Amino acid sequence: MVNYNRTSQRFNQQQEMLLEIQKLQFAALDTALYLDTHPNDPVALYRHKMYTDQLKQVKDAYEMQFGPMTIFSHEVGDNWRYINSPWPWEI
Amino acid sequence: MFMYEKKLQYPVRVTNKDVRMAKAVLNQYGGADGEASASMNYLTQRFSMPLNETKAILTDIGTEELGHMEMVATLFKKLLKGATRDELIAAGMGGYFANHETCPFLLDADGVPWEAKYTQAKGDPIADLYNDMAAEQKARATYENLILLTDDPLVKDTLRWLREREIIHFQRFGEGLRLVEEYSTNKRYY
Numbered sequence: 001m002v003n004y005n006r007t008s009q010r011f012n013q014q015q016e017m018l019l020e021i022q023k024l025q026f027a028a029l030d031t032a033l034y035l036d037t038h039p040n041d042p043v044a045l046y047r048h049k050m051y052t053d054q055l056k057q058v059k060d061a062y063e064m065q066f067g068p069m070t071i072f073s074h075e076v077g078d079n080w081r082y083i084n085s086p087w088p089w090e091i
Numbered sequence: 092m093f094m095y096e097k098k099l100q101y102p103v104r105v106t107n108k109d110v111r112m113a114k115a116v117l118n119q120y121g122g123a124d125g126e127a128s129a130s131m132n133y134l135t136q137r138f139s140m141p142l143n144e145t146k147a148i149l150t151d152i153g154t155e156e157l158g159h160m161e162m163v164a165t166l167f168k169k170l171l172k173g174a175t176r177d178e179l180i181a182a183g184m185g186g187y188f189a190n191h192e193t194c195p196f197l198l199d200a201d202g203v204p205w206e207a208k209y210t211q212a213k214g215d216p217i218a219d220l221y222n223d224m225a226a227e228q229k230a231r232a233t234y235e236n237l238i239l240l241t242d243d244p245l246v247k248d249t250l251r252w253l254r255e256r257e258i259i260h261f262q263r264f265g266e267g268l269r270l271v272e273e274y275s276t277n278k279r280y281y
Contacts, residue, residue, distance in 0.1 A: 025092070071151055083143040 015091070017062045021069075024055040093154070100158040101252050103165045104245040110182035112241050113170035114200055119237070119253070120163045121197030121205040124229040128209040130156035132226060135212045136219045142274055145216060145267040149223075152260050159253060164195040166249060217275070220268040227261040 005011055028051040034044050063073050067081025075081065119125045133153030140146045171193045179188050187202065197205035211222045234254035238247055 083147040087143070087146055089138055 014062075014066055014085075017058065017066075020058050021055065021062060024051050024058060027051040028055055093157075099162055099165060100155070101162065101249065103162050103169060103249050105166070105169045106243045106245050108173050108178075109170050109241065109243065109246070110174050110178050110184055112243070112246065113167050113174075114182060114184055114187070115237055115240050116163060116166050116170065116200075116250075117195065117198055118200035119230070119233060120160060120167065120195055122199035122203075122233070123209045124226060124233050125199070125205075125209075126156050126159040126163055126230075127197055127205055129153075129226055129230060130160065131207070132210045132212070132223060135210065136216075136223070139212070139214045139219070140216050140271075142216075142267075142270055144270050145220070148263050148267050152263065155256070155260075159256065162249065162253065166246070167195045168193065170246070216271045217268065220264055220271060224261055224264045224268065227257045227264065231257040231261070 028048060031044050031048040031051060035041065035048060038044060059069065063069055064076055066085050067077060068075050069082075071082060073082075121127055130153050133149040133156065137146050137149035137153065140149060174193075179185055187196075187198075190196075199205075211219065213219050213222070231254055234250050234257065238250045238254070241247060241250075
């Protein structure tokens with residue numbers, strides 16, 4: 001059933017965008033953990049804002065092109081692409 | 092990847108504290124047919140599903156069950172709020188309090204701790220989906236028993252809502268099973 005073409009340009013582009021999302025989400029997560037114990041730290045707050053803003057942009061672009069990453073994202077296409085993009089354990 | 096959203100899936104309210112009922116609802120937190128068992132079942136089994144439809148339904152229901160664990164734990168906390176020492180002891184929760192105070196813990200209503208033996212992952216999608224449909228029915232039956240154990244309309248409301256979700260999950264798993272069976276008769280599987 002699963003037969004992703006790992007050499008296609010589209011697959012490579014998807015992997016690049018996923019890596020970018022992983023980087024930004026990790027940065028946002030790590031600053032959030034810090035903020036959980038330092039809720040008033042202005043530098044951490046600034047960084048968290050920066051990372052989450054960038055994350056939203058990259059995620060929106062990814063979902064527009066490859067379908068929803070979560071079931072609460074908007075599907076802009078005319079079918080539910082959520083189930084068909086590569087599952088994490090199959091990439 | 093999983094992330095937390097700071098809200099319950101559905102409101103959890105109680106009219107009055109009820110220690111006896113708190114002890115009973117804990118069954119759906121750490122009991123054999125509770126939400127923890129369901130979630131661990133589905134989130135584990137999805138790795139051996141042959142179809143994207145069934146990978147998706149196990150992922151999403153398994154995730155929803157984590158939200159149900161949060162609801163049951165919230166119900167437990169609210170039912171215990173303001174309980175006195177004498178009320179805890181009278182309801183048979185003295186031992187529980189000694190061990191966990193009023194923190195929800197993965198136990199059934201009789202204090203039996205949760206274990207992985209409550210879950211199944213056969214690696215065979217048909218076996219697993221039948222197992223999951225049975226699990227949803229057992230959870231539905233448990234919620235019906237819990238509804239009989241309380242007179243509080245607010246507690247009943249939350250329990251009825253959770254019971255409804257078991258029925259929806261049963262239906263979705265049934266559809267998943269049909270897809271997998273069609274797929275295997277087409278000899279594209281095995």
